[in-house]
Amino acid sequence: MIIATATGTLGIGKAMSARHEKELTLWLTSSVLLFAAAIFLLATPVVYRAVGAITSPNLSGLLVPVATLACVAHAHWLTQLWQPDRRTQVALRRAAMIWGPVYGGAIVLMVGLYATADLGPAAPLRFAAAYAHVPQVVAFQLVYTVALITTVVATVRQCRALALPGRPDFAGELKKSVGFFALALGFDLVNVAITLTAMVGVATGHAGLGDIAETAWLATICSCIAANWGLGRMVVPTLLEEFRDDRVLEPLWKTVTDGAPGVILAPRSWWNRLNTRVTLGRRITEVRDGEKHLSPWWSVVPGLAVEYFANEVTSQEDRVPGDQHDQAWDLVAAKDAATLLYAAQLRRRIAAPTPQQGERLMKLPGMDVSISEERAHLVRVARHLTHPTVLQAVKLAHAKAASTVQG
Structure with missing residues (x-):
């Protein structure tokens, strides 16, 4: 039995x-x-x-x-x-x-x-x-x-x-x-x-x-x-990998869909939710739609800040353990994560987009990845959401925006 x-x-x-x-x-x-x-x-x-x-x-x-x-x-x-x-x-x-x-x-x-x-x-x-x-x-x-x-x-x-x-x-x-x-x-x-x-x-x-x-x-x-x-x-390793990636993508999904419930697809039956591949595919689709809904708040500043901090650490003689020199570090994913995190925070604070003229970002750094690489890229983006360099870059972007408003 x-x-x-x-x-x-x-x-x-x-x-x-x-x-x-x-x-x-x-x-x-x-x-x-x-x-x-x-x-x-x-x-x-x-x-x-x-x-x-x-x-x-x-x-x-x-x-x-x-x-x-x-x-x-x-x-x-x-x-x-x-x-x-x-x-x-x-x-x-x-x-x-x-x-x-x-x-x-x-x-x-x-x-x-x-x-x-x-x-x-x-x-x-x-x-x-x-x-x-x-x-x-x-x-x-x-x-x-x-x-x-x-x-x-x-x-x-x-x-x-x-x-x-x-x-x-x-x-x-x-x-x-x-x-x-x-x-x-x-x-x-x-x-x-x-x-x-x-x-x-x-x-x-x-x-x-x-x-x-x-x-x-x-x-x-x-x-x-x-x-x-x-x-x-x-099959089992694939299922476990799909389940793991779905869990990793959840914070990114929450970040980009918060305040834009229209991008979330209709609930599925419990039977269909058992299919990890379809569940993961829906998650990726909703993340991509959520990114587009954040596009009015996209700014070049967070990405530039990530590059600035990355170059600053690279130029140091003693590299910082656990920072962007980790094997998991990916510059494009980090810039994506910083851009989306900053845009989501702006959307929660104010209803209207505020990037200044010349600061508006027209396309995310990782938007051109192939379909076969899309899942892996988004997983890397999700892993970078809490990276110290990304958080530091977002903080700098907010400080710059605040100084601009005060000026």
């Missing part, structure tokens, strides 16, 4: 990402995880017995292998899409014509054999061994074994042949994930081997071997853990 919950949660997370990115591989990854969750849910003794009581005894004994083949089928399709030379329409159509009958035919045969067998209730996880004397169950298990071995071997071979021309940086990480994915599929074969051993033992009069049927699920547990890690190892 724990594995079903964890796997289902990861699968739902993938499905949420797929809704916004419209990427088939994400949908297939989600389906692999959700089918895996269903397998463990159906194998949980209380669920196994409940399904049997409502429908027919041991129906989960049919549903689990069918769900396993469906899970492998989606994984097979996923590995096909992972390879650029095999995701063309022609290649996908050829693969569907070859493998569609294998998966579909095996499932139809299994359903037919199960329906014609005279079965009573059996302990969960011991269906095959408990009915090793029933010809239909033996045939059922053989069909499932042959189909599973054939499809798993083909899928693992595709995993091993993975190639991403022109993306060696990404290929290395993806191959590690695919390696765990292939290992997960291999553990499914271990399950089959143990189950067949138990069946043969019971059929030949060695009833004690039937007890090992339950241990086959240890292999399935290992398979699920390996699959979760393989499919999630590249």
